[in-house]
Amino acid sequence: MFEYAPAPESRDIVDIKPSYGLFINGEWVEPLGEGRDKTVNPASEEVLAEVAVAGEADVDRAVQAARKAFTVWSAMPGSERAKYIFRIARIIQERARELAVLESLDNGKPIRESRDVDLPLVAAHFFYYAGWADKLSYAGFGPSPQPLGVAGQVIPWNFPLLMLAWKVAPALACGNTVVLKPAETTPLTALAFAEICRQADLPPGVVNIVTGAGSTGAAVVAHPDVDKVAFTGSTEVGRLIARSVAGSRKKVTLELGGKAANIVFEDAALDQAVEGIVNGIFFNQGHVCCAGSRLLVQESVAEELLDALKRRLSTLRLGDPLDKNTDIGAINSAAQLAKIRELSDAGEAEGAERWSPACPIPDKGFWFPPTVFTGVAQSHRIAREEIFGPVLSVLTFRTPAEAVEKANNTPYGLSAGVWTEKGSLMLWMASRLRAGVVWSNTFNKFDPTSPFGGYKESGYGREGGRHGLEAYLAV
Known part of the structure; x- marks a missing residue:
């Protein structure tokens, strides 16, 4: 039997800062509180970086920035929004190797999966939804569907950058602005995405990223000026979110657990x-x-x-x-x-x-x-x-x-x-x-053109494909 010599991917391509703030209104800002979390490499338990913990006041700053940006972003012609989303997709492709290494360091998944599965799908989702941005009236949701407003999005640690793409790309294509809360154990690719937004000259406030644990996510979900909640994670947390938004005007999609x-x-x-x-x-x-x-x-x-x-x-x-x-x-x-x-x-x-x-x-x-x-x-x-x-x-x-x-x-x-x-x-x-x-006769095949979501305790709503637009439109 053949023995495989080590073939490590170089870490040198990644520049991890020792400390990260919050990304609000197109700028890096310090949190109003003192809270800081460490994110570690699960393969070695080495501390990779310190990351700010956003409190309720920080979340409020992010939501207000998103609300202000919404007036500009939603009024922009779809063809103009598409240019920004296409630009993000191309930058992700250009930085794919760096992002794959960062994902594997922070998450623990093999580099082959980050490089060959996650990153191509991330770019594909942004390319796909960029194509929809000027065609929303042909999506089957009425002749003039309108964006909802501010989308509060909470994503898990198993596919950090891919789950970001699943949520951010359709939200932006439909004219919404975003406040995103990545998982506390895997924030680094979301923080790298903040830099990509700046690199793409995305208008300030269109995407805001607040890091922290469950309390930060709860603050995003409960904020009265958030119009849409999107969550991927455990069924237990999904139940809490459903309870917290019950009776409000917020539109909700939940992608929860499974036992396939x-x-x-x-x-x-x-x-x-x-x-x-x-x-x-x-x-x-x-x-x-x-x-x-x-x-x-x-x-x-x-x-x-x-x-x-x-x-x-x-x-x-x-x-x-x-x-x-x-x-x-x-x-x-x-x-x-x-x-x-x-x-x-x-x-x-x-x-x-x-x-x-x-x-x-x-x-x-x-x-x-x-x-x-x-x-x-x-x-x-x-x-x-x-x-x-x-x-x-x-x-x-x-x-x-x-x-x-x-x-x-x-x-x-x-x-x-x-x-x-x-x-x-x-x-x-x-x-x-x-x-x-x-x-x-296959398993775990994903495509941005195909909808994904569950029945029963696996949640409701669909992400991906034309169906994924509906969650971000006032139909």
Whole structure:
């Protein structure tokens, strides 16, 4: 078997400042309070930078700047707004290598994923929505749809820059202004995006970025002058947001947790399915809301598929996220690692059988090996709760009807995957699965032209595609 020599991406391309303020009205400003958080590299626990914590007064400054900028930005012809958004997209492409390294340092994901998945999609979202900016009257939401006003946006730590693009690009294209709160553990690419806005000469106040923890996000959501709330994150926080905006005039989209079923039928191309399973749950260390964390495999091929899957997992390389050979990076934080360990221990305690490949774990940082549980029952916590880590629960089924019943037996409904050679079976399954996205013989495929969102406790509203415009328009 070949040994891979280290192939690290250089850190020198990234210039991380020791300390960051808040980005309000096109300027870097100091917070009114004394609060500061440290953001760390999860692969080494090294402190990368100190970041300001915005209080309610800081959030108010940002919202007022966005409100003032809205009068200028919303009145601008769509073709003019498009020029700024196109410019942002091009700068992201020009700085893609730098942004990918920064993302991997701050988040822990392998550089191959940051470079080959995240950054191309980030640029593509800005290009796509720039194209819509002067065509809104043809989007199917009436002849003259109007922007809502100030959008308060709170994004998670698993895809920091991509989630920013999903939210900021359609908001700007529709003529809204933005107050964005990145996750406290991964603020650095959002702060780099602030510099990109300046580089693109975006009018001051159109995009404002306030850093901090949950209290900062709560202040953004609750501010009376915010017209639109967009949130991606946990179902628990989504519930709190829904309660806080209930009865207000605010428009809300929530993209929350998931417990997706990846369903493999006996006629599927098993080697292809194995790759899809690996991509479905071990991509980005399983820090994916639509991860295929439940594998439903037809009984007749379960043993063959699991043998092939274990062989494949034995070839995955865990380690330095900046090494181009790395498949599994670091868990984003100590708190997330503790949650993954707790749920995995619960799986063993409830009687499921745990397996991981031989996998050396680095001494420093937050790490968890790729893990497969067999003998899982529907009642087990690992089959019901979102683990948000590299942990796969395997269940079996005999008939398509049983597969549908097991797949839908969850409070979530964000995504699903179906592996079969029969087109009729694929369509039969897709029409019965209660999931916002159903992938056919693939998994985790994203495109800016395609809508994404969930049912039930996975949230409401859609992001991406023409559907993603509706959330930012007074229809």
